[in-house]
Amino acid sequence: MKWKQIGDIIILNRNVENPEKFLKMKGVKTVIKIGRIRGRMRKPEVKILAGTETETIHKENKCLFKLDVANIMWSKGNTYERIRIPRLIQDGETIVDMFAGIGYFSIPIAVHANPKKVYAIEINPKAHYYLKENIKLNKVQDKVKPLLGDSRIIAPTLSADRVLMGYVVNTHHYLDAALKCLKKGGILHYHETAPDKIKFKRPIKRIKKAAKPREVRILNKRIIKKYSPGVWHVVIDAKID
Numbered sequence: 001m002k003w004k005q006i007g008d009i010i011i012l013n014r015n016v017e018n019p020e021k022f023l024k025m026k027g028v029k030t031v032i033k034i035g036r037i038r039g040r041m042r043k044p045e046v047k048i049l050a051g052t053e054t055e056t057i058h059k060e061n062k063c064l065f066k067l068d069v070a071n072i073m074w075s076k077g078n079t080y081e082r083i084r085i086p087r088l089i090q091d092g093e094t095i096v097d098m099f100a101g102i103g104y105f106s107i108p109i110a111v112h113a114n115p116k117k118v119y120a121i122e123i124n125p126k127a128h129y130y131l132k133e134n135i136k137l138n139k140v141q142d143k144v145k146p147l148l149g150d151s152r153i154i155a156p157t158l159s160a161d162r163v164l165m166g167y168v169v170n171t172h173h174y175l176d177a178a179l180k181c182l183k184k185g186g187i188l189h190y191h192e193t194a195p196d197k198i199k200f201k202r203p204i205k206r207i208k209k210a211a212k213p214r215e216v217r218i219l220n221k222r223i224i225k226k227y228s229p230g231v232w233h234v235v236i237d238a239k240i241d
């Protein structure tokens, strides 16, 4: 059985006989089972096994993330990416986070780097609510501006040195919007889920096609995690002139 702890909530991947036993662990108030994660808003299928409350505050890399695990996903597999991205930010950058969620990237960037502004776009009102809570919790009101709505509509109205596309499955449908807001010489962090054989080839091809005639320089490509059998979640860092 796989399990993880988010804040004071234990998350299992299947039913267990005596879930109450987890409540004896220090700092645990609820035990839940998470099934599949569905839809554009990445909502998890959740069953409460012990306890009642599903809202918690999770601490990672000196950042606080309030979330309701019954409604919002937390990916442990993205932990290194949440540490890596703030290290790349130059002082004074303007950043657009097109799929901000509860601030998975926007908050660590504001806490650990010194951007001019991070525009954090999120379409799900529940995630946007927690994004605003997390901006307050981490005291980064002057750095992160939360925007509720569709990044395909909002991103082209902004202008950025760096655009984060932390979304999977249909991310390429958003490339045009991302490129419209990315300044000349700006950096794109493009995520995609792709089969092993074309795990870097396909996302790079898609970036180059969408960016034409702008010049694309690939700065980095890395596997974030396994998505499903034979399919990887990857990220490509690209400089677009």
Ligand code: SAM
Pocket (backbone or CB within 6 Å): 040, 041, 042, 073, 075, 078, 098, 099, 100, 101, 102, 104, 105, 121, 122, 123, 124, 127, 149, 150, 151, 152, 165, 166, 167, 168
């Ligand atoms: N970027 C984070 C990461 O990679 O860890 C969050 C990923 S989360 C899976 C994706 C988020 O994108 C969800 O909160 C979802 O509601 C949001 N989303 C999906 N489509 C969107 C859109 N068109 N505009 C803005 N947000 C969107």
